Amino acid sequence: MADLATRKLPLAGRHGGAATVRLTAAAPASRISLRAPAESIPGLSWALKLDIPQRPKTSSHKDGRYALWLGPDEWLIIDESGVDLLGLPGDAGVLYAATDISHRNTAIIVSGPGAETSLAGGCPQDLSLQAFPVGACSRTLFGKAEVVLLRIDEETFRVEVWRSFSDYAFGLLAEAAEDAGL
Numbered sequence: 353m354a355d356l357a358t359r360k361l362p363l364a365g366r367h368g369g370a371a372t373v374r375l376t377a378a379a380p381a382s383r384i385s386l387r388a389p390a391e392s393i394p395g396l397s398w399a400l401k402l403d404i405p406q407r408p409k410t411s412s413h414k415d416g417r418y419a420l421w422l423g424p425d426e427w428l429i430i431d432e433s434g435v436d437l438l439g440l441p442g443d444a445g446v447l448y449a450a451t452d453i454s455h456r457n458t459a460i461i462v463s464g465p466g467a468e469t470s471l472a473g474g475c476p477q478d479l480s481l482q483a484f485p486v487g488a489c490s491r492t493l494f495g496k497a498e499v500v501l502l503r504i505d506e507e508t509f510r511v512e513v514w515r516s517f518s519d520y521a522f523g524l525l526a527e528a529a530e531d532a533g534l
Contacts (some may be wrong), residue, residue, distance in 0.1 A: 360362045362458050363512045368526040372466030373512075375525055378459035378510060383435045386419075386427045388456035395444035400429060400437075408443055411489045411502055420489040426529065458518050462525060463508040471501070472510060473528025481506060484531055 363377035368532050388396055390406070397404045404413040406422040412419045416432040431437050438452045462470055474495040478484065489502040497517035502510040513521045 356462065361458065362515045363522055367528045368522070369464065370466065373462060373464040373470045373529040375388050375470075375522065376461045376463075378461050379432050381454070381459065382431045382435065382437045383453045384387050384429045385439075385451045385453050386429050386448060386450050387425050388395075388427075388446070389425060392444070392446035395446035396441055396448060396467060399440050399442075399444035400531060409484075409488045409490050411487050413487075414417050418502065419472075420500060421488075422491050422500065424485075430512070448478065456514055457512050460511040460513065460518070460522055460525060461504075462510065462511060463531075465507055467509055469509050470525060470528040470531075471511070474524050475499075475501070478503075479503075494521055497521050 361377055361380060370374040372388055381404050385394070387479060393404045400417065400419065402417055402419055403412045404427060405412050406418050408421060410421050418427040418430040420430070429437055438450055441448050471479055471494070475491065475492055477492045481499070484503055486503050488503055490501060491498065491500050493499070494511065494513070497513055497520055499521065500512040504510055504514070511521065511525070
């Protein structure tokens with residue numbers, strides 16, 4: 353896995369927004385796509401040092417590491433500390449499959465009172481606090497790009513997107529942010 357400090361981020365230095373919303377490139381992160389049966393979850397939670405969520409649209413967070421539920425046997429694990437995520441599950445001694453997707457994805461942080469409205473400019477999902485509370489996550493569409501959304505707090509979202517769609521997603525978010533700022 354490449355050193356996070358030397359990895360070239362596709363959105364490095366980009367920022368945008370309006371009066372009520374700010375767009376920034378997320379910090380460099382390691383990511384794995386994790387697949388496992390239910391009986392492996394306790395061991396994987398121990399090895400990854402955070403609880404692997406087992407309910408739809410939920411996530412967990414601890415010490416700069418996130419686990420996002422994407423399906424009955426699928427999670428996205430994100431770590432901003434530079435740890436080799438791919439090696440950690442091996443210590444669990446349980447059945448699993450993990451793929452390093454650190455180079456495939458990047459993320460955009462959308463924050464401020466207009467964040468929800470900005471995301472609604474390209475996402476068909478109800479992102480209201482009642483329907484999508486803090487800690488909620490899901491794989492969805494933003495415009496024509498598949499993304500994974502994570503609500504970090506009441507006014508902050510993390511938008512995980514493939515590198516090849518990052519300029520498109522950032523541009524669409526910037527337009528929606530201007531509209532949200534009106």
